[in-house]
Amino acid sequence: MELAGKTALVTGAAGGIGRAIVTALVDAGAHVVAFDRDAAAMEKLSEGCDPVVVDLSDPAGIEMAMLDVLKGDGRIDILVNNAGVLSPNKLAATTLEEWHRLMAINLDAALLLTQAVTPGMKKNRWGRVINIASYAWKSGGLTAGTGYAVSKAALVGLTYSTARELAGAGITANAVAPAYVVSPMIMEQLSEEDRNRQLAAIPVGRLCEPDEVAHAVRFLASPLSGFMTGTVIDMNGGLQFG
Template sequence: MTLTGKTAVVTGAAGTMGTAAAKFLLEDGAQVALVDIDALRLDNLARFLRGKTLGVACDIADSMSVKTAFQRIEGELGPVDILVNNAGVLSNDKAEQTSDSEWRRVMSINLDGAFYWSRAVLPGMKARGWGRIINVCSLAAKTGGLTAGTAYSTSKGAMTSLTFSLAREAAAHGVTVNGISPAYVKTPMITEGLNDSQRRQLLSQIPVGRFCEPDEFAHAVRFLASPLAGFITGEIVDVNGGLQMD
């Protein structure tokens, strides 16, 4: 149990990827605050997972909601040691089809939410000399979005830059900040939204010939959260089956 005594926050915890990440952090001994906007799904998730959890409903696009949620978590579980900025929304609209409201919706959830949560946890992590922030980025940041739209791809590119900025700021304080850049994890938001033509085309381009399992993504989270990853910061880990090699 490499994370015994640590407290983790996972945003978007009620989704497929968030649940997988929370499960592995719990297995490694952490207590986990499950953050999601869907309170009902959080209740169901807490019953499913084994280990000490706290479900906290939060609109991560609202800075005051994040502040309130963070204060509750620290009040009930103690100082936050690990943050997984996993919550996000997908938009497939290209530039000309992207409305003002859609642009702001995607940016506020995918980028603003990660910033608000990082800003909340960083002071305590720095003061204690240990912390892990893991941002869930995307291959779309490098490719412009093979199937994803303009707002989504741009938000993930900005999230990558946020990762670099925070890593530079926090490194001297014992806090690492890294990103995971997955492509086509088996989730309702990603692969189940593809049409048959997109599915066939993508599978033909992925050298391993399949999509990513949620547990494979979660293992990357598990490693970056571990003490053994203390010399890795400012890194974006590709989990894409060879779809993009660089």
């Protein structure tokens, strides 16, 4: 129960990776505030968390939700920016409308939430910011589209900047970059041909499991990760080293 007494905020909590992260943090003793836009799906979350329906593409909605959360819980000790949307559209097919939608959810929401929670972390001299990036940030996307890959690369940049700025305040900022997790985003939005092609290219011979991502998040949230900041944990099954 290494996170007893801590409060965590997890976005995209009703998705496959999000549910696993919520469960892992609850098992570690944290109280979890779960953000997602799918109210029905959040009914399946584990006990020990407070579900909050939020559309992360709406900055005003994020602000209102955070006012309520911080008034109720006082502060957030652990922020997990997990929410994300995927697009397979490459450069020529990427519209400005799609680009803005991807950035709003994958990047802008992470910025706004980080800005909202870090004052309390500074006051307490302890905090964890954990961003769920993607192997797409360093691979140019492969099967993922241009906008998605760029949004995740920018999220890594936000991680680095946050880590550099806040290290002296007792706050760490790290990212986890998985490749091809068994989740609705991958299973529903990639074609069977794309999935099979990428599975054949992964040296370990399988896709990543949500619980594996959650395990990495639990470690980064723990007190024993305090000397790690500005780090990206690659979880790509050997697709790329270094």
